[in-house]
Amino acid sequence: MEKPNIFKDRIMPVGVILLAVLVIWYVAVVFLNAPYERDTAARAGTEITFSEILPKTMFQQRPVLPAPHQVIAEIWDTTFNKPITSKRSLVYHAWITLSATLLGFGIGTVLGILLAVGIVHNRAMDRSLMPWVIASQTIPILAIAPMIIVVLNAIGISGLLPKALISTYLSFFPIVVGMVKGLRSPEQIQLDLMHTYYASPAQTFWKLRWPSSMPYLFASLKVAIAISLVGAIVGELPTGAVSGLGARLLAGSYYGQTVQIWSALFMAAALAATLVIIVGFAHTAVLKRMGMKP
Amino acid sequence: MTTTPASVVSARDLGLTFETSDGPVNALTGVNLDVDKGDFVSFIGPSGCGKTTFLRVIADLEKPTSGSITVNGTTPEDARQNRSYGYVFQAAALYPWRTIEKNIALPLEIMGYSAADQKARIERTLDLVNLTGFGKKFPWQLSGGMQQRASIARALAFDADLLLMDEPFGALDEIVRDHLNEQLLKLWDRTNKTICFVTHSIPEAVYLSTKIVVMSPRPGRVTDIIESTLPRERPLDIRESPEFLEIASRVREGLRAGHSYDE
Numbered sequence: 001m002e003k004p005n006i007f008k009d010r011i012m013p014v015g016v017i018l019l020a021v022l023v024i025w026y027v028a029v030v031f032l033n034a035p036y037e038r039d040t041a042a043r044a045g046t047e048i049t050f051s052e053i054l055p056k057t058m059f060q061q062r063p064v065l066p067a068p069h070q071v072i073a074e075i076w077d078t079t080f081n082k083p084i085t086s087k088r089s090l091v092y093h094a095w096i097t098l099s100a101t102l103l104g105f106g107i108g109t110v111l112g113i114l115l116a117v118g119i120v121h122n123r124a125m126d127r128s129l130m131p132w133v134i135a136s137q138t139i140p141i142l143a144i145a146p147m148i149i150v151v152l153n154a155i156g157i158s159g160l161l162p163k164a165l166i167s168t169y170l171s172f173f174p175i176v177v178g179m180v181k182g183l184r185s186p187e188q189i190q191l192d193l194m195h196t197y198y199a200s201p202a203q204t205f206w207k208l209r210w211p212s213s214m215p216y217l218f219a220s221l222k223v224a225i226a227i228s229l230v231g232a233i234v235g236e237l238p239t240g241a242v243s244g245l246g247a248r249l250l251a252g253s254y255y256g257q258t259v260q261i262w263s264a265l266f267m268a269a270a271l272a273a274t275l276v277i278i279v280g281f282a283h284t285a286v287l288k289r290m291g292m293k294p
Numbered sequence: 295m296t297t298t299p300a301s302v303v304s305a306r307d308l309g310l311t312f313e314t315s316d317g318p319v320n321a322l323t324g325v326n327l328d329v330d331k332g333d334f335v336s337f338i339g340p341s342g343c344g345k346t347t348f349l350r351v352i353a354d355l356e357k358p359t360s361g362s363i364t365v366n367g368t369t370p371e372d373a374r375q376n377r378s379y380g381y382v383f384q385a386a387a388l389y390p391w392r393t394i395e396k397n398i399a400l401p402l403e404i405m406g407y408s409a410a411d412q413k414a415r416i417e418r419t420l421d422l423v424n425l426t427g428f429g430k431k432f433p434w435q436l437s438g439g440m441q442q443r444a445s446i447a448r449a450l451a452f453d454a455d456l457l458l459m460d461e462p463f464g465a466l467d468e469i470v471r472d473h474l475n476e477q478l479l480k481l482w483d484r485t486n487k488t489i490c491f492v493t494h495s496i497p498e499a500v501y502l503s504t505k506i507v508v509m510s511p512r513p514g515r516v517t518d519i520i521e522s523t524l525p526r527e528r529p530l531d532i533r534e535s536p537e538f539l540e541i542a543s544r545v546r547e548g549l550r551a552g553h554s555y556d557e
Contacts, residue, residue, distance in 0.1 A: 189387045196353055196381040197404045198374050207400065211391045290391035291432035 025068055032064040033057035066259045074263040087243065094267050096244040097232050100160055101275070104167020105228040109221065111168065112175025119176070120183040120209070121201070130180075137173050141166065141231065146238040163244075167231035171224035178220030182213025214290065218283035225275045233268060245271075302366060302456055302488045303329035303352055309360035310347060320513030321347045325361070327507060327516060331455070334482055334489045336499035337507045338545060339552070344514025345492045345507075349458050352490065353381050366456070377405055379456040380449030384464055386441035388433040388448075395420070395429035398448045405452055419447040422481055439470040446478075450485065457489045463498070475501055476530055483526065496549075500524075500542045501533055508545055510552025518548035 030053075037056050041048035058067045066074075078090035086092060115133065118125040145166050152162040186208050194204045236246025245264050252261035308325040311318045322344040329335050337345035350356040351363060354370035365373035373379065380401075388397045395416045402412045420426050423443040433441055442462055449457060463471045475498060482489055493499050499506050500522070508518040522541060524532065532538055 187387075189383050189385055190389065192355055193381070193383070193387050194404075195355060196374065196379070197401045198377060199404045203404050207404070208389070211389070214391075291393065292391070 022068060025065075029063070029065050029067045030054060030057050033060055036060065036064070062256045063258055066262050070259050071262045071266060074259045075266060078263065090248070090263065090267055093243055093245050093248050093264070094271060097229070097236065097246065097268070098271060100163035100232040100235065100244070101167055101225075101228045101271075103160060104164035104231055105171050105225050107164060108168040108171030108224060108228065109175055112172040112220070112224070113179055113217075115172070115176045116179030116183055117205075119180050121205075133173065133176050136169070141170060141234055142237075144169070145231075145234050149235065149238050163232050163235035166235035167228040170231040171228040174220040174223040174227070175217075178216045178223075179213055182216025183209045185216065186212045211290065214286060218279065218286065221279045222276050222283075225279050226272050229268065229272045229275065301328045301364075302331050302333070303327070303363070303490065305348075305351075305361065305363045307361035308348075308351070308358050308363050310344070310351060310356060311359045322351070322358070323513040323515050325516050327519070329488060329490060329505075331488055332486060333505055334479075334491065334503050335505045335507060336503040337490065337492045337509060338494060338496065338499045339509030339549065340494065340511055342511035342514065343509040343552075344511070345509050346460050347514065348509075349460050349490060349492050352456075353379060353458055377401075377452060378454050379458050380452065380454045382442075382446055382449050382457065382459040382462045384461045386433070386438075386445040388441055388444060390433055392432075393429065394425065394431050394433065394436070394444050397433070397444060398429075398451050401448060401452050407452070415451045419451045422450060422484070423447045424477065439466050439474060442466065443474065443477075446481075450481075450487075455487055457487050459489065459491045461492050461494070464494070471498070472530060478502065479528055496542050496545050497533060500538055500545060501528065501530075506541070506545055508548035508552065510549070515552075517552040518544075520544055520548070 034053050034057055037053045038048060057063070059070070060066075063070070075090060078088060082089040082091075084091045084095075115129065119129055120126075148166055148169070149162045152158065152165070183205075190208055190212075191204070194208055199207070232244070233246040233249070236244040237250055245268050248264040249261055252258065252264065305325050305327045308322055308327075309320070310322040311320050325344075325348065337348060339345050347356060351358050352365055352370060354374040363370060366376070366378045368376070388394070389400065392400065398416045398419055399412050402415060407415065416429060417426075420429055423446050425440060425443055425447060428436065428440065428444075433444070436444065446459075446462065463474050466474065478489075479502060491499075491502060504522050504526075506518075506520040506522065507516055508520065509515065510517045520541060524537060524541070
């Protein structure tokens with residue numbers, strides 16, 4: 001068998017795609033930002049050639065599409081050159097969003113698991129609850145997010161929790177669906193074995209259903225953590241744009257700061273990727289401890 | 295007819311009908327059977343004859359719809375509650391996230407044995423099935439035959455005098471099967487357990503049993519009960535003896551009589 005080669009197997013395929021994206025991006029930058037330069041020149045009554053336009057499209061103040069190096073410079077500047085307590089620091093905004101994400105994800109996970117346990121063990125809950133769980137996800141989150149913020153604000157709850165609850169609203173769903181399947185995954189023969197031991201329902205749960213459901217739980221957690229972040233960002237949009245990545249996006253669009261929008265977007269993507277990777281590591285570690293075949 | 299005190303399993307006119315979408319299926323009808331303490335009873339018959347169903351009735355995994363059955367003098371449910379039998383399934387059914395010793399510990403944990411007692415029992419049963427040294431392995435690291443031996447160890451770990459085995463070696467090849475049959479007989483001799491063993495192999499049934507129950511399908515019923523005349527001590531080459539072949543031919547006749555070939 002061929003030896004695994006990190007460069008050939010991992011870095012090269014990803015690198016090729018990255019390069020392609022960058023090329024397409026730069027081409028798009030030129031085409032999307034060129035009309036502004038032509039307009040400016042026309043208004044000033046001067047002629048402008050394409051070779052003059054080209055460099056200008058790369059360094060506009062408010063480009064239609066900022067160039068990658070502009071976004072990178074903005075991220076670098078707002079991440080490393082600002083104190084992290086400053087409202088101009090991207091790290092500060094990322095932390096605000098991250099804290100809501102993690103709280104919402106935590107509540108969503110616990111809620112999702114509890115609902116799944118109920119659904120698996122109780123026929124009435126299975127019949128009555130599952131349709132509502134599914135229906136909850138058909139409501140557009142953008143419509144319900146402001147309602148949650150407003151209602152909770154009216155009863156004196158504001159700040160972190162309302163945003164976290166929007167994350168919860170999104171993230172409990174994959175957990176419920178995954179865990180219902182996971183807790184029902186033991187084979188009949190494994191359940192029969194427990195029956196012959198006269199095991200209590202609690203013993204069957206902890207010694208069979210729970211360990212059986214672990215692969216399903218982690219698959220769900222990966223989806224849940226990513227949409228928790230989406231939930232937290234959506235939750236920040238109707239809060240009056242004070243802080244957080246969502247606020248950063250909103251402020252950016254109010255003032256036409258496209259560079260700021262794109263850098264917030266990239267920060268959100270990097271955050272999501274990091275969170276998913278962390279869950280992935282936890283998944284590998286747990287399965288290894290459970291002696292799963294490598 | 296009265297139940298003798300030595301009878302471990304006693305069925306009287308036992309019947310079980312499954313209600314399916316295609317109408318009722320008579321899995322068992324009119325089964326009368328006594329299994330005495332220390333017996334090795336084999337149930338043999340073609341698929342659909344109810345041999346597994348009968349074992350599952352003993353284990354309280356199925357409820358009979360007519361007749362009566364006692365296990366250790368009580369109902370199957372009470373017997374299950376008293377943990378009076380160990381069940382070995384067709385597949386090893388080991389929990390893949392537990393090591394072999396943890397799998398054997400599973401019933402012990404559930405039944406509340408102390409940690410020290412668990413350790414001693416794991417060691418003893420691993421030795422009984424010749425798996426000493428494999429306790430720390432995970433099931434996937436063992437061969438099929440070893441996995442099935444581990445599942446037998448699991449059924450032997452707690453104090454049940456009755457061992458119910460549902461085609462435990464059905465999925466294994468002939469050589470491994472011979473070996474395990476020999477070991478099982480030794481184990482039966484050493485532990486003095488009562489064993490009910492479901493199989494569809496005539497040589498296996500004759501080689502192992504003190505009593506062979508021949509069953510036939512549609513409806514599932516007992517057609518013959520053969521008391522073996524073979525000695526308790528059985529080397530593998532006893533299978534070439536005339537006595538062995540005679541019992542085997544009687545089993546074969548019983549199977550042929552009960553089985554209609556015109557389907």
